[in-house]
Amino acid sequence: xxxxxxxxxxxxxxGGVFPDLPEATVARxxxxxxxxxHLAETGFETVSSEGLAAAAGVNSAKLRKDLSHLGSYxxxxxxxxxxxxxxxxxxxxxxxxxxxxxxxxxxxxxxxxAGYGGFSTRGFRIAALFDADPDRIGERINGLxxxxxxxxxxxxAAEAISIxxxxxxxxxxxxxxxxLVAAGVTSILNFAPCVLxxxxxxDVRKVDLAxxxxxxxxxxxxxxxxxxxxxxxxxxxxxxxxxxxxxxxAT
Amino acid sequence: xxxxxxxxxxxxxxGGVFPDLPEATVARxxxxxxxxxHLAETGFETVSSEGLAAAAGVNSAKLRKDLSHLGSYxxxxxxxxxxxxxxxxxxxxxxxxxxxxxxxxxxxxxxxxAGYGGFSTRGFRIAALFDADPDRIGERINGLxxxxxxxxxxxxAAEAISIxxxxxxxxxxxxxxxxLVAAGVTSILNFAPCVLxxxxxxDVRKVDLAxxxxxxxxxxxxxxxxxxxxxxxxxxxxxxxxxxxxxxxAT
DNA sequence: GTGAGTTTGTGCAAACGTTCACAAACGCCT
DNA sequence: AGGCGTTTGTGAACGTTTGCACAAACTCAC
Numbered sequence: 001x002x003x004x005x006x007x008x009x010x011x012x013x014x015g016g017v018f019p020d021l022p023e024a025t026v027a028r029x030x031x032x033x034x035x036x037x038h039l040a041e042t043g044f045e046t047v048s049s050e051g052l053a054a055a056a057g058v059n060s061a062k063l064r065k066d067l068s069h070l071g072s073y074x075x076x077x078x079x080x081x082x083x084x085x086x087x088x089x090x091x092x093x094x095x096x097x098x099x100x101x102x103x104x105x106x107x108x109x110x111x112x113x114a115g116y117g118g119f120s121t122r123g124f125r126i127a128a129l130f131d132a133d134p135d136r137i138g139e140r141i142n143g144l145x146x147x148x149x150x151x152x153x154x155x156x157a158a159e160a161i162s163i164x165x166x167x168x169x170x171x172x173x174x175x176x177x178x179x180l181v182a183a184g185v186t187s188i189l190n191f192a193p194c195v196l197x198x199x200x201x202x203d204v205r206k207v208d209l210a211x212x213x214x215x216x217x218x219x220x221x222x223x224x225x226x227x228x229x230x231x232x233x234x235x236x237x238x239x240x241x242x243x244x245x246x247x248x249x250a251t
Numbered sequence: 252x253x254x255x256x257x258x259x260x261x262x263x264x265x266g267g268v269f270p271d272l273p274e275a276t277v278a279r280x281x282x283x284x285x286x287x288x289h290l291a292e293t294g295f296e297t298v299s300s301e302g303l304a305a306a307a308g309v310n311s312a313k314l315r316k317d318l319s320h321l322g323s324y325x326x327x328x329x330x331x332x333x334x335x336x337x338x339x340x341x342x343x344x345x346x347x348x349x350x351x352x353x354x355x356x357x358x359x360x361x362x363x364x365a366g367y368g369g370f371s372t373r374g375f376r377i378a379a380l381f382d383a384d385p386d387r388i389g390e391r392i393n394g395l396x397x398x399x400x401x402x403x404x405x406x407x408a409a410e411a412i413s414i415x416x417x418x419x420x421x422x423x424x425x426x427x428x429x430x431l432v433a434a435g436v437t438s439i440l441n442f443a444p445c446v447l448x449x450x451x452x453x454d455v456r457k458v459d460l461a462x463x464x465x466x467x468x469x470x471x472x473x474x475x476x477x478x479x480x481x482x483x484x485x486x487x488x489x490x491x492x493x494x495x496x497x498x499x500x501a502t
Numbered sequence: 503g504t505g506a507g508t509t510t511g512t513g514c515a516a517a518c519g520t521t522c523a524c525a526a527a528c529g530c531c532t
Numbered sequence: 533a534g535g536c537g538t539t540t541g542t543g544a545a546c547g548t549t550t551g552c553a554c555a556a557a558c559t560c561a562c
Contacts, residue, residue: 021469024519030465034444048539057446061521068541076540077528093465094472101464112363113460118444122461123468162471163464186474187467189460193285193369195308203470205463209364209440210373212456213352213414214281214344216438217374218272219454220413221345223437275549299509311509312551319511327510328558 021092025066031056032063033089034122040082048079090123100127100161102185104176105168106136106146109191113167114141127159132172149179156183163187170194177204272343276317282307283314284340285373291333299330341374351378351412353436355427356419357387357397360442364418365392378410383423400430407434414438421445428455 035055039047049067053060067074067085070092074080090096101124103114114129130149131137139146147155155161164185166173173192180188187203190196193211196204286306290298300318304311318325318336321343325331341347352375354365365380381400382388390397398406406412415436417424424443431439438454441447444462447455 022519026469027462027466029469030459030462031446033465034459034462035446049541050539055446059521061523062519064539064541065520072541074540075528076526077530077538079539092469092472094468094475095465099464099468099471108366108368109363112360115359116460117359118461119464122465124461124464163467187471189463189467195282195286195306201474203467205467207458207460207463208281208285209367209458210369210375211278211281211285212440212458213350213370213375214284214346214373215278216414216440216454216456217345217350218277218280218343220350220438221343223452224345224413273548300511301509310551312553313549315509315511316550323511325510326558327556328508328560330509 021069025069028056028058028062028066029089029093031058032066033086033093036082036086036089040086044082046075046079046081049074052080093123095123098123098125099163100125100159102126102128102130102152102156102159102161102164102180104130104149104152104164104166104180105172105192106131106139106141107167107169110165110167111141113165113191114144124163127161128155130155132168149176152179153183156180156185161185163189165189165191166196167191272320276320279307279309279313279317280340280344282309283317284337284344287333287337287340291337295333297326297330297332300325303331344374346374349374349376350414351376351410353377353379353381353403353407353410353412353415353431355381355400355403355415355417355431356423356443357382357390357392358418358420361416361418362392364416364442365395375414378412379406381406383419400427403430404434407431407436412436414440416440416442417447418442 032052035052036047039052039055047055049060049064053063056063064074067080070088072080072088073084101119103110103126106114106129110129110131114126119126126142126144129141129144129146130152131146132149136146137148162185164180164187166176166180166188168176170192171194173190173194174196177188177190177196177198181198181202186201188196188198188205190204190206191208193208196206198204283303286303287298290303290306298306300311300315304314307314315325318331321339323331323339324335352370354361354377357365357380361380361382365377370377377393377395380392380395380397381403382397383400387397388399413436415431415438417427417431417439419427421443422445424441424445425447428439428441428447428449432449432453437452439447439449439456441455441457442459444459447457449455
């Protein structure tokens with residue numbers, strides 16, 4: 001472990017910073033957290049690395065190494081205390097207080113995001129909705145009124161918002177990102193299919209649905225070329241017969 | 252390159268399979284493709300690795316290595332032919348014909364996905380919508396009628412669907428996945444916050460919006476702990492004063 | 503044709519991530 | 533108290549990914 005850890009006697013006490021958590025580990029912690037919550041609801045009080053790994057869809061060695069980075073409190077011969085581990089991970093992820101997020105762009109996708117229940121159950125609160133379209137400003141969605149994007153600085157400050165979602169068309173995303181950064185937002189989740197440029201110190205993550213499908217398409221493409229080859233044994237070479245649409249077909 | 256490539260004289264002719272394309276490269280190809288389409292629309296006929304890398308948000312050495320894996324046709328001293336590279340990448344990703352996808356679960360998020368224009372412009376066609384809720388079956392969304400999930404096998408076969416999106420609640424997702432696999436679907440994009448177990452040969456990718464936010468939250472947490480520390484010089488040790496909510500504050 | 507300038511493709515080394523495999527630590531039973 | 537079965541935490545090996553740096557290959561101007 002990267003720094004000494006010695007008990008958390010009365011509540012969470014150390015406020016530790018984890019400067020060198022591997023990024024790959026950070027990306028998996030939320031998945032562990034989800035699995036742990038599910039286990040807790042199902043009545044588990046402890047869980048082995050094997051069991052938690054299965055619930056999170058990873059292998060157990062990786063899970064143990066990940067948890068060891070946060071100096072976790074597993075007990076050899078027993079496993080991990082579910083409640084304690086939940087508290088640990090939530091602390092590391094900064095989920096001890098519910099974070100306010102802003103959503104910019106209430107079109108097709110933005111509308112759905114505004115109504116998505118998964119945010120509120122997992123540590124976040126959609127605190128404000130913005131759009132540039134005058135026809136949409138004033139609309140009420142899920143108890144929130146869509147505000148003019150011009151009011152961004154004011155609202156971001158008032159609600160202590162540090163995270164924002166961009167769900168605008170691609171051509172508007174960079175402008176919105178600039179406005180968000182100017183207003184003080186330091187983390188952006190971008191749903192628009194474009195690259196954002198932001199100053200150092202601002203984090204951007206991207207969700208592009210078409211990209212996910214295209215990656216799947218690659219594997220489909222590869223599978224359809226390979227499944228027509230019944231015996232993977234032999235000399236490992238196969239003849240390829242080109243077809244009309246450019247797909248491969250083993251002969 | 253992994254296998255010899257020698258021209259594509261009259262149209263796409265080789266139907267090549269790319270058995271050992273690194274997964275990290277595959278995940279970036281769609282981003283290059285998007286950037287290339289944007290460049291093509293802007294009138295570019297060629298582009299340097301530097302220029303394309305900037306448009307895709309990566310560094311140029313990585314881009315060149317990625318493209319070299321597909322035996323690409325850049326010209327030294329000039330760059331890459333935009334149209335040719337688009338054709339190459341689309342071929343590798345299996346986007347030469349438009350793929351039909353099914354969407355299961357037309358709730359809040361599913362509704363938005365059904366109406367998302369980005370799929371059709373980037374190689375996919377939403378061919379069918381399914382739900383288990385009788386109140387939703389028969390509803391018309393974007394020109395498609397929501398069908399009973401019981402009709403999955405029939406429709407998957409008729410429309411030659413190999414990719415499906417799951418946008419159901421988490422508790423229904425595994426059952427839906429089983430039904431999809433039984434119907435012949437071999438790639439799944441899962442929006443439900445849970446782990447799916449599927450047989451070998453079926454690919455699953457996951458999009459979990461709360462996880463993305465939690466990763467951002469970690470970095471926010473880390474930033475807020477560090478920005479209160481003005482001078483990173485010195486002995487590298489800092490005193491931590493615990494506060495009420497368990498956050499750290501440098502003294 | 504030749505030289506200057508540009509840009510690709512790649513060998514190599516370092517950084518990063520994963521997996522194995524096992525000693526140390528624990529609970530439990532007698 | 534001691535031995536046994538279980539499970540964690542981690543050193544070490546391995547594989548993957550990144551980034552540098554440069555030779556080879558190309559265009560263009562003259």
